[in-house]
Amino acid sequence: MLLKAWVIPLIYLDYEIRKDxxxxxLCINRDKPMVICNGKxxxxxxxxxxxRQKQQxxxxDYMSSLIYQVMDTMTVYSFPPAPISEEEVSSLSYFYKSAFLGRLVPDRIFHPPLA
Incomplete structure (x- = not known):
């Protein structure tokens, strides 16, 4: 991360050191005497x-974070054992519980004011 922040200043430093x-x-306009850009x-x-490389x-990074969020491996699915009778089929409850759900809503912090 620190290296990313120093890429452009290092390019300017390299230019100042090797300007001549x-x-x-390396100058594109070195064959044109009318244009004096001195390597700019x-x-x-x-x-x-x-x-351009920074943008890419x-x-x-954004796409990899999206893929990581979609491919959440810490998801827990809980299913009761296979039903045997028709009464058990009607009383089944399938639920989904995310591993992050408990950390997202801190009930101890966010609550109505106490009178």
């Missing part, structure tokens, strides 16, 4: 690429 090399060899075109390209990574 970038302007002479290369810098803009690298920053845009870093932003955030989309992948």
């Amino acid at each position: 090399f970038i302007a002479s060899t 075109c290369y810098l803009a390209e690298k920053v845009a690429e870093a932003e 990574q955030s989309e992948q």
Whole structure:
């Protein structure tokens, strides 16, 4: 996470350190004497690429969190034993209990005011 925050400042630092090399060899406009960008075109390209990678990574993180939420492995399903008679069939109750349900609603904190 810390590395993600330092990607763009490191690109700017690399540009400042190697400005002459970038302007002479990596610059897109080095063959055009009228355009003097001193390698800023290369810098803009690298920053845009870093932003694009950051956007793709955030989309992948979001999708993986959605998949994790859908594929909840801590879900507990409880079913009573197989019924034997017709009376037992009418009295069956199937219920679903999530492992997170107990942690979502803290009854001790949220309650009506006590008189």
